[in-house]
Amino acid sequence: MNPSEARIVLTGANGGIGRETAAAFIGAGASVLLVGRSAAQLSALSRSIQTTAREHAGRIAWQVADLGKAAQVGELGGIATEWRCNVLVHAAGVPCFGALETVDAETMRRVLDINLLAPMGLTQALLPHLRAQARAQVIFVGSALGRIGLPGFSIYSASKFGLRGFAESLRRELSGTGIRVQYVGPRSTRTTFNDAAVQAYNAATGTAMDSPGRVAQTLLRSLQDGAAERFIGFPERLAVRINGAVPTLLDGSFDKHRRSVPSPSADGALPAQRSDRPVASPIESSGVPR
Numbered sequence: 052m053n054p055s056e057a058r059i060v061l062t063g064a065n066g067g068i069g070r071e072t073a074a075a076f077i078g079a080g081a082s083v084l085l086v087g088r089s090a091a092q093l094s095a096l097s098r099s100i101q102t103t104a105r106e107h108a109g110r111i112a113w114q115v116a117d118l119g120k121a122a123q124v125g126e127l128g129g130i131a132t133e134w135r136c137n138v139l140v141h142a143a144g145v146p147c148f149g150a151l152e153t154v155d156a157e158t159m160r161r162v163l164d165i166n167l168l169a170p171m172g173l174t175q176a177l178l179p180h181l182r183a184q185a186r187a188q189v190i191f192v193g194s195a196l197g198r199i200g201l202p203g204f205s206i207y208s209a210s211k212f213g214l215r216g217f218a219e220s221l222r223r224e225l226s227g228t229g230i231r232v233q234y235v236g237p238r239s240t241r242t243t244f245n246d247a248a249v250q251a252y253n254a255a256t257g258t259a260m261d262s263p264g265r266v267a268q269t270l271l272r273s274l275q276d277g278a279a280e281r282f283i284g285f286p287e288r289l290a291v292r293i294n295g296a297v298p299t300l301l302d303g304s305f306d307k308h309r310r311s312v313p314s315p316s317a318d319g320a321l322p323a324q325r326s327d328r329p330v331a332s333p334i335e336s337s338g339v340p341r
């Protein structure tokens with residue numbers, strides 16, 4: 052779509068990739084509804100983009116929403132409909148790095164909530180409105196790790212693989228309508244998303260990191276050409292293809308990555324496993340002799 056015709060709802064707008072993407076979209080002539088959790092940051096971002104060029108004023112709006120709360124996802128759908136959006140860019144996300152034993156149940160749920168359930172719910176809420184548009188686009192910011200499972204990223208990969216599956220299925224479901232469904236998979240990118248442990252892992256494994264500006268330009272390109280899927284950087288793009296065709300072929304290629312994941316027993320203690328459900332006594336829950 053030509054950016055000047057686009058009215059884009061952008062989640063994760065206050066993030067490292069989100070800020071650059073907002074500026075790129077607006078600079079190309081689009082109107083953008085910035086979505087984030089901090090009113091102060093959204094308002095500051097909106098002001099800073101407007102001060103770069105006065106003609107941008109009037110094409111920027113912002114809305115606070117916590118995408119971890121289903122009610123707020125639904126409300127955002129209503130606000131985006133009233134604002135007459137025709138493009139939805141899901142860039143909000145949370146990281147998760149570490150050996151599986153070190154991730155507690157609450158973190159697992161939050162990663163799936165923000166990275167997978169929120170974009171699914173927001174897309175569903177906006178679908179009737181998007182179907183009524185002559186042309187519309189839904190762009191999911193996934194990850195190279197939504198195509199390649201790496202040691203240390205099992206939970207994060209599960210969320211981004213899920214998102215890619217959702218996007219692929221929905222793209223086919225909506226084929227023949229005016230709605231394009233797209234998935235953009237950045238590789239590691241220099242934002243605060245990656246803490247010191249991930250940066251050490253990247254350094255140890257020779258993993259390249261892109262600037263958020265490169266991701267923003269890729270998202271702008273995807274808005275313009277409607278490409279169904281796009282991954283960023285070499286060798287990640289090649290690995291995505293190989294892994295897609297013959298996943299087990301690469302199984303032996305990640306020894307260095309495995310060794311670079313902090314050991315779960317490094318500090319001698321694992322986090323307690325949490326569960327919402329009360330644990331039943333062995334007599335009630337099992338017939339296995341002990």
Ligand SMILES: NC(=O)c1ccc[n+]([C@@H]2O[C@H](COP(=O)([O-])OP(=O)(O)OC[C@H]3O[C@@H](n4cnc5c(N)ncnc54)[C@H](OP(=O)(O)O)[C@@H]3O)[C@@H](O)[C@H]2O)c1
Pocket residue numbers: 062063064065066067068069087088089116117118119120141142143144145165192193194195236237238239240241242243244245
């Ligand atoms: N950086 C990378 O290496 C990398 C690589 C591949 C893919 N990605 C993906 O790119 C996207 C953006 O990442 P980034 O690097 O820009 O990360 P970031 O700087 O940490 O930004 C993440 C954004 O997600 C928003 N968010 C988190 N939880 C939220 C919630 N409960 N409700 C609403 N918004 C929430 C944050 O909003 P607040 O400002 O309110 O906190 C923040 O703006 C993510 O989907 C990430 O998975 C990143």
